[in-house]
Each structure stands twice: as structure tokens, then as C-alpha cells.
Amino acid sequence: MSTAEKATRVRFAPSPTGALHIGGARTALYNWLAARHDGGTMVLRIEDTDLERSTPENVAQILDALRWLDLDWDEGPISQVGRANDHAAALQKLLDSGAAYPDSATAEDVKAWKAEHGADRGYRGTPSGDGSGAIRLRVPDDGDTVVDDLIRGEVRFPNRSYDDFVIARNDGSVLYNFAVAVDDADMGITEVIRGDDHLSNTPKQLLVFEALGIKPPRYAHVPLLHGPDGKKLSKRHGAASVQELRDAGYLPEAIRNYIALLGWGPGDDETLLSTDDLVERFRPEDVGKSSAVFDEKKLRWMNGRYMREMPAWEYLEAVRSFVEAETGGRPLNEERFEFGCRIVQEKAQTLREVWPLIRFLFEPPVQDDKAWRKVMKGEAARVLTEVEALLIGIADSGEGPNHDGFAIEAVQSVLEPLPEKLDLGAGKVFQPIRVAITGTTISPGIFESVAALGREETLARIEVARSKLADQS
Numbered sequence: 001m002s003t004a005e006k007a008t009r010v011r012f013a014p015s016p017t018g019a020l021h022i023g024g025a026r027t028a029l030y031n032w033l034a035a036r037h038d039g040g041t042m043v044l045r046i047e048d049t050d051l052e053r054s055t056p057e058n059v060a061q062i063l064d065a066l067r068w069l070d071l072d073w074d075e076g077p078i079s080q081v082g083r084a085n086d087h088a089a090a091l092q093k094l095l096d097s098g099a100a101y102p103d104s105a106t107a108e109d110v111k112a113w114k115a116e117h118g119a120d121r122g123y124r125g126t127p128s129g130d131g132s133g134a135i136r137l138r139v140p141d142d143g144d145t146v147v148d149d150l151i152r153g154e155v156r157f158p159n160r161s162y163d164d165f166v167i168a169r170n171d172g173s174v175l176y177n178f179a180v181a182v183d184d185a186d187m188g189i190t191e192v193i194r195g196d197d198h199l200s201n202t203p204k205q206l207l208v209f210e211a212l213g214i215k216p217p218r219y220a221h222v223p224l225l226h227g228p229d230g231k232k233l234s235k236r237h238g239a240a241s242v243q244e245l246r247d248a249g250y251l252p253e254a255i256r257n258y259i260a261l262l263g264w265g266p267g268d269d270e271t272l273l274s275t276d277d278l279v280e281r282f283r284p285e286d287v288g289k290s291s292a293v294f295d296e297k298k299l300r301w302m303n304g305r306y307m308r309e310m311p312a313w314e315y316l317e318a319v320r321s322f323v324e325a326e327t328g329g330r331p332l333n334e335e336r337f338e339f340g341c342r343i344v345q346e347k348a349q350t351l352r353e354v355w356p357l358i359r360f361l362f363e364p365p366v367q368d369d370k371a372w373r374k375v376m377k378g379e380a381a382r383v384l385t386e387v388e389a390l391l392i393g394i395a396d397s398g399e400g401p402n403h404d405g406f407a408i409e410a411v412q413s414v415l416e417p418l419p420e421k422l423d424l425g426a427g428k429v430f431q432p433i434r435v436a437i438t439g440t441t442i443s444p445g446i447f448e449s450v451a452a453l454g455r456e457e458t459l460a461r462i463e464v465a466r467s468k469l470a471d472q473s
């Protein structure tokens with residue numbers, strides 16, 4: 001065999017009846033990995049034959065999602081509807097060879113036939129003399145159609161129980177399974193990797209290949225994704241679209257890594273594998289038979305790991321667009337913005353989480369009453385008095401993000417010993433500072449937060465909190 005004949009050709013064939021969801025993205029990724037692993041070809045085919053539900057907006061969204069995930073294709077997008085002439089040619093070929101025939105039987109007639117022959121006997125029709133009726137494919141009476149699935153192993157379908165099924169309407173418009181098989185044949189697809197909801201379509205598609213006299217591709221039916229509750233993911237149940245994940249602040253490389261591991265890989269879903277690793281290791285036959293669980297919590301965790309590893313400039317630029325969406329693009333102090341982003345790079349798990357964590361640096365704190373009640377009691381007033389005195393004592397060396405002496409180390413050196421000095425737990429000391437300067441109990445590290453906010457603003461906010469505390473007692 002020449003290398004040209006061996007070359008892997010895969011396709012991703014979404015129906016543009018909605019956005020690209022996480023399950024579809026995983027199918028796209030597996031196809032893409034199979035192609036890149038072998039130096040093969042990825043074809044993008046848009047299965048737009050459902051004219052009522054397919055829309056150009058959905059096509060655009062799917063392409064956009066694939067591009068964002070960095071899953072590039074080598075051929076296409078090819079519209080299935082646009083291939084009507086090719087489908088007609090294949091249909092004619094089967095009519096000419098007698099592998100397909102027009103049958104004028106109505107649904108009632110088929111029912112009557114089945115009543116006579118037994119319900120599990122596949123319908124066999126009679127060619128209409130005048131060419132009227134739907135076009136059916138002849139299914140042999142004997143033997144099995146065998147799907148030798150790369151993942152599921154051998155799955156047998158007895159031909160006897162399959163109807164001579166309709167492949168085209170009388171107006172020449174073709175049906176789904178016929179179009180898919182003709183397209184896969186014409187495009188020289190060598191491996192079909194798709195969701196196992198399509199396994200039941202495969203015998204019909206194989207029968208079309210057989211009738212066309214063309215060697216079929218290998219099939220790899222990937223188990224569908226389930227949610228953490230064990231239920232199948234669907235558009236109505238927990239299946240986030242790629243666009244939603246992007247807007248939620250996930251990174252494409254983290255999504256690629258995480259969804260690759262759903263059903264494939266070293267056995268857990270926490271392994272960090274670069275795209276190069278994935279390409280090198282992925283083989284469709286290694287995908288597991290059991291369904292995998294998409295757990296957004298795990299994706300979050302993995303995304304956090306990827307965010308930490310991002311080069312500083314890349315991380316800043318990625319965060320910036322999320323922040324601009326929140327602030328309406330009003331200008332922020334750039335130095336403070338960069339410093340703020342840096343101190344939460346290890347903490348935030350999504351790009352969207354960054355702004356809520358650093359917002360206090362640019363706006364007066366919005367006091368969370370629950371946090372206030374929880375923290376601002378007992379020793380809090382005494383703590384804040386001590387803290388204020390210590391911070392005032394930091395010399396204005398010009399160091400630090402605000403050039404006022406409040407460098408992280410300087411702040412740390414005065415605040416770190418305080419719990420011991422006051423004989424209080426760390427929380428009792430640092431939470432009141434946190435609530436005073438951010439309004440909440442959640443913030444970046446306290447030394448970093450104080451340094452980022454700077455001398456003037458930190459002391460002003462502590463002063464406000466102290467007088468509120470005094471009023472309260």
C-alpha cells in the first residue's frame with residue numbers, strides 16, 4: 001500500500017441545528033487528534049439537510065467555536081445540501097445496478113406486509129413498474145451486517161430484520177443515512193469517529209457502502225457524556241456550549257485537555273497533557289467503552305492550572321477583555337491593574353473570576369453585611385487599631401506598586417508577626433483587614449492586597465471601618 005492510500009482521513013460532521021456543545025467539541029477534538037496524530041486530513045462537513053432547523057447563524061457559531069478551540073480543518077466546510085448532485089449520481093448508480101428500486105407501497109401497505117410476515121422481519125418491497133414511489137435499498141435476506149467498531153468491538157445486525165429502507169424520496173431528495181454514507185465514500189473517509197448514538201445508523205450506512213461497491217471506513221463510536229448526576233448530557237441537561245464556556249472564562253487549551261480525558265487517556269481526568277502530548281498519544285481505539293462524566297468543577301480546577309502556567313503578558317491580555325466587559329472599558333490605573341492580576345494568577349480558576357477579586361482596587365468596597373457581621377466583632381476593633389499603627393509605621397521608601405513604601409515584603413514584615421503578638425489566630429487578625437479594605441472575606445493574599453491598594457487608600461478604608469465599629473459598640 002502506498003502512503004497516500006494509508007493516510008488517515010477523518011471528518012467532523014455537525015448538524016447546524018444548535019450551538020456546538022461540549023460533547024460535539026469532544027468528537028471534533030478526537031477527530032482532529034486522530035488526523036494530526038497520523039499527519040492525516042480533517043474534513044469539516046456541515047450536515048445541513050434538516051432545512052427547518054439548520055441556520056447560517058448556527059453554522060457560523062460552530063465554525064467560530066472550532067476556531068476558538070484551535071481545531072483547524074484541512075478541507076471544508078462542505079455543505080451536505082450542496083452535494084445534492086453527488087447524492088443524485090450515487091442514487092442513479094444504485095438504481096441502474098438494481099441495488100435500489102422505486103416502491104410505491106404506502107405506509108399502510110408496509111404495515112400489512114409486516115402483519116403477514118412477522119413484525120421482526122424486515123420489509124421487502126416490489127419495484128413499481130412506473131418508477132413511482134420512494135427509493136429503497138435492497139437489503140440481503142441472509143447474513144449479518146457487522147460493525148467492527150474500534151471501541152465497541154464487533155456489533156452484529158441481522159440483515160433479515162432490516163427493512164429495505166428508503167434512501168430517497170420520489171422527488172429525488174435523499175435521506176440522512178444515504179447522504180452520510182455517500183459523503184463518507186466520496187470524501188475517502190478512513191475513520192468515522194462519532195457519538196455512539198449513531199451506532200444504530202451504522203448498519204444502514206454500511207449497506208449503502210456495500211451497494212456502492214466501496215470499502216467502508218472504520219468506525220469508532222464514542223460513548224456519550226453524562227453529567228455528575230449520571231444522566232446523559234443534552235442541550236436541555238447540563239451540556240454547556242463552547243461559547244458559554246468561553247464566556248465563563250475558560251481557556252481553549254484547558255478545555256481541550258479536559259475533554260480529551262473524558263473517556264480516553266491515562267485513567268484519571270486530572271492529567272495535564274499539552275496539545276502536542278495529546279496528538280502524540282491519541283488513538284481512537286484507546287477510547288473506553290463506558291460513558292464518561294463531564295464535571296465542570298474538574299474543568300475549573302484544570303483551567304486554574306493552565307492559568308497559572310500562562311506567560312504574564314498572555315494572561316494579562318486574556319483577563320483584560322473580561323475586565324473591559326465588566327467595566328465598560330473605563331480606564332484603570334495600568335500599573336495597579338497588572339499588579340492586581342499578578343497577585344491573583346494562582347488563585348483564580350477562570351478568567352472571569354479575576355475581576356471580582358481585584359475590583360476593590362478600583363472601586364470603593366461594597367460592604368457585604370454578612371461578612372461584616374461575621375468578622376467585625378470581638379477583638380476586631382483592637383486588631384484594626386494595631387494594624388493601622390503598624391502600617392503608618394512603614395517608611396515611605398518609594399517601593400511597592402504604588403511607590404509609597406507599601407511593597408509586599410514591607411507589609412508582610414509588619415503584619416505577619418501580629419497574630420502571635422496579639423495572641424490571636426491568623427483569621428482573627430487578617431479577616432478584619434480584609435473586610436475593611438475589600439468589603440468581603442474573599443480576596444487575594446492579605447499582604448498582596450494591602451500592597452496593591454497602597455498606603456493612602458488602605459489607611460482610609462481601615463479608618464472608615466474603625467469608626468463604623470466604634471458606632472456599633
Ligand code: GLU
Nearest residue numbers: 013014015047180194198
Ligand atoms: N450530523 C451528525 C450529528 O451532528 C453526525 C453524523 C456523523 O458523524 O456521522 O450528530
